[in-house]
Amino acid sequence: MGGIRAATHDREVAHRGAWTRRCAALTLLAVAPLAAGCAVSEGDADAADRSSASVSGAMLEGNLHVLVAASLLPVAEVLAGDFELLHPGVDVRIAGAGSSALREQVLAGSPADVFIPADPSHLRTVRQEIGLSGEPVVVARNSLVLAVPADNDAGVAALADLTRPELLIGLCAAEVPCGAHARAGLSRAGIEPVPDTDEPNVRALVTKLAAGELDAAVVYSSDARTAAGIESLGWDAGSAPETTYEAAVLVGAPNTQAAEAFVDFLDSAAARDTFVSHGFGAP
Known part of the structure; x- marks a missing residue:
């Protein structure tokens, strides 16, 4: 796990601004522990190939808004940093809260690209009400x-x-x-x-x-x-x-290509190792 979690000092400095931007976006929680950025390992390179393939080699860029269950917030911050290292043109913005509160925001039309609640029932409700783009992917337990x-x-x-x-x-x-x-x-x-x-x-x-x-x-x-x-x-x-965590791209996502690549990345071996290192079960 050292290759996934360890970050060199230079990378840590380079990404400090990105962490600060995401911290400012986490208005849904009073307390949101942040984890340090990670170095790109051999497993991360595999994940890059997977996520790039999902968008036919297109250069990913822009903001990517990801809504996660509160229990996922610390590990989601780490994974967001890993994804940004693989795709420097993307700024991943994580927001975490109770799954039911996030579901209601999605149903009310709040702009978001990816939704990862702490129970699949919330995704089923979203699918029925507004739809999902593709099938949800189990990323952790x-x-x-x-x-x-x-x-x-x-x-x-x-x-x-x-x-x-x-x-x-x-x-x-x-x-x-x-x-x-x-x-x-x-x-x-x-x-x-x-x-x-x-x-x-x-x-x-x-x-x-x-x-x-x-x-x-x-x-x-x-x-x-x-x-x-x-x-x-x-x-x-x-x-x-x-409980099971499933990640899904929302219909009408403002950044569909980056959203699909991010969900692919969460399904990679490198991401699974990161989930496990933070106390989650593998899919």
């Missing part, structure tokens, strides 16, 4: 875990502790995938949580948990692995709830 602050002063040990009324418990809102899957999984386990907060997306939930504002929360495995200040306790009630 994820599962839910019980997570606690690193010090775990409340002594949380299992999912059943989510029913303790004296604890501060957090879940994602029921309308976003992390909240819907958490509630379904807990229901199968016979656990009725008593949440003190229903956050609009998993990044907001992780932020509160890491700050010690909550005693426990149900978050994605990728968040528990990569976010500072929290620890995963796993899922002790059978199989953990899982």
Whole structure:
């Protein structure tokens, strides 16, 4: 993974401006951790061939607007940097939020090129309402875990502790995938949580948990692995709830060629390695 994630100092300086531009675009989240740019590896070269082939060798350029589920935001920033190294004429602009909020923006006509929600159901709705350009591509998988602050002063040990009324418990809102899957999984386990907060997306939930504002929360495995200040306790009630991320080019995308090339890149071996390094499961 070193060849994919390591960035030389020169590349890091060269792309600092690109990272700053994308950071300014992330108005949908209060907290959006950014990852460093990556060096082009042999796997990236293969991905370049794939993405270039998808547009018949045409030079890609312009802005590319990508909407991603909040849980994908850190890894999406890394992948955007990798894609820009392969296609210097493209400026990838990532915006992340709860999948349901992004879906409603798309349905309302907000201009975007690629949509990657945390549950395929949102893409099905978009397909029915306005259409998709081509078939969605599965790019990653994820599962839910019980997570606690690193010090775990409340002594949380299992999912059943989510029913303790004296604890501060957090879940994602029921309308976003992390909240819907958490509630379904807990229901199968016979656990009725008593949440003190229903956050609009998993990044907001992780932020509160890491700050010690909550005693426990149900978050994605990728968040528990990569976010500072929290620890995963796993899922002790059978199989953990899982979700699948599918990427799709939207009908009427302002930059269709770059969008198709980006989705092709996300389906490459190099991109899969990056997803795995950030705690996601391979497609």
